[in-house]
Amino acid sequence: MPRSSDLEDLPLADVYVRSRANKSRRSYPGRNDPRYQDGLILPELKPRFSLDLGAGKSVFTIGSCFARNIEEELAKLGVILPTLGFSVPESEWQWPRRNGILNEFNPPGTIAQRILNAVHARHSDDGTLFETADGYADLLLASRKDVSFERGLARREEVFDLYAHLPQSEAVIITLAISRLGMMPSWRPTSTGCPSLSPRAKLARATAIAAWA
Numbered sequence: 478m479p480r481s482s483d484l485e486d487l488p489l490a491d492v493y494v495r496s497r498a499n500k501s502r503r504s505y506p507g508r509n510d511p512r513y514q515d516g517l518i519l520p521e522l523k524p525r526f527s528l529d530l531g532a533g534k535s536v537f538t539i540g541s542c543f544a545r546n547i548e549e550e551l552a553k554l555g556v557i558l559p560t561l562g563f564s565v566p567e568s569e570w571q572w573p574r575r576n577g578i579l580n581e582f583n584p585p586g587t588i589a590q591r592i593l594n595a596v597h598a599r600h601s602d603d604g605t606l607f608e609t610a611d612g613y614a615d616l617l618l619a620s621r622k623d624v625s626f627e628r629g630l631a632r633r634e635e636v637f638d639l640y641a642h643l644p645q646s647e648a649v650i651i652t653l654a655i656s657r658l659g660m661m662p663s664w665r666p667t668s669t670g671c672p673s674l675s676p677r678a679k680l681a682r683a684t685a686i687a688a689w690a
Contacts (some may be wrong), residue, residue, distance in 0.1 A: 486665075528648055530556050537643045539588055540652030541580045547650055548576075559642040565632065569622050579636070580619040582654040586665075586672030587617065592649075595640040601633055604669035616664070616673035 487495070512518045530536060532555025538544040539560075548561045564575035581588050594601065605616040612623035615632065624632070643649060664673045 530554060530648065533557065534648070535559070535642070535646045537646040537649045538652075539581050539591065539649065541582055541654045542574075542577070543652035543654075544650065545574050545577060545580075547652070559639055559646070563635070563639050565620075569620050569624060569632075571622075578618050578620045579639075582674065583672065587674060588651060590672050591640060592643065594637075595643040598641070600637060602669045602671045603630070603633075605671050605673055606630070606633075617671075619674060 507513065510518065512520060530551060535557040536551055537559060538548050544560075548558045552558055552561055560576055560579055562576075563579060565578050567575075570578040581591065590601075593599070601617055606613045606626060606629045607616055608626075609623050613626050613629045614621075614623050615629055618632075618636075665671065
């Protein structure tokens with residue numbers, strides 16, 4: 478996995494140019510790929526380690542919908558999953574999985590930032606609560622629903638308390654996401670420099686992208 482020092486900063490316009498130049502973005506995976514099945518690509522896994530994830534074991538999951546799927550399967554085994562119990566109101570996340578607002582995508586950016594903050598008990602920069610015409614957008618969460626500044630801060634505390642379980646968990650499972658640029662890019666608001674999730678179009682002018690070099 479590339480180090481954060483290997484990341485390249487690009488203006489938003491250059492990011493779109495690079496995306497359009499990626500000719501294979503609409504054809505991957507190819508139907509002749511032996512891993513292709515029913516519109517999905519199924520990787521061949523050869524783990525060199527084993528995990529005892531029986532009933533009563535604590536596992537912390539980080540990632541996108543892949544992490545949410547893993548949570549639901551491990552819950553059937555009696556595994557303790559702090560993230561599975563996290564929830565926000567429907568007004569903040571309209572999809573059935575109320576913990577989907579926790580979705581993370583970028584390993585050396587937002588995911589690394591989450592882990593380091595949890596290990597060192599650091600709070601996120603309030604500057605990543607970005608004021609909009611409809612309230613405040615949390616650039617560190619997947620939600621596209623704006624909230625009041627007070628709710629934004631309160632929800633930050635809820636996420637902070639949730640991640641306090643990470644250092645005590647017996648295992649951490651991280652799932653990665655791929656975009657048309659390769660590994661999912663991490664956006665950094667120019668006001669804070671903190672890695673953030675991909676912004677909505679109306680917020681994009683205030684950001685720069687950190688992509689793989």
